Amino acid sequence: MKYSSLALALALGCVALPAAAQTLAAGTKWVNERGSELTITSIDSASGALTGSYFTLAPIPCKEIPHPVSGYVAADRIVFSVHWRSAKIDCQAATALSGILEKGVIAMDWETIFFNPQQSKSVRAKGSDVYSPKK
Secondary structure, eight states: OHHHHHHHHHHHTOSOOOOOOOOOOTTOEEEETTSOEEEEEEEOTTTOEEEEEEEOOSSSTTTTSOEEEEEEEETTEEEEEEEEEOSSOEEEEEEEEEEEEETTEEEEEEEEEEEETTTTEEEEEEEEEEEEEOO
C-alpha cells in the first residue's frame, strides 16, 4: 500500500524530485567568485586521475594564462595542483587546491607557495573560494 501511494504521487507530479546534480566530470568548467577558472579535461574512470587547466585573475604576472593541472577526483571530492610556469613566464609558485562538491558548487581551500623577492624566500598564502559551474 505504501508503494502504490508513492507511485500515484509520482505519477501525479505531487512529489518534487531533485534536479540533475552537477558532477565533477570531464568537460566541465568551474569559475570562482573572482573569475578564476578550472577546466576538467579528463578523469580516468579506474583511478580518478584528473587533468585539465586553470587560469587565475589574481593580480600576479601569471594571470589569464591557462596552466595545466593534475589531481584526483573521488565521488564528490577533488584535489589538484597548479605549477605557475609556462613557456611565457615562470611565476616561481605552485598551488594545491582541495574541495567538496555540495549543492552544485565546490567549496575549495587552497594554499600557494611562492618566492617573495622582498623577503628573499618562499612564503605561503592560504584561502578559500567557491566554484560554480560555468554557463
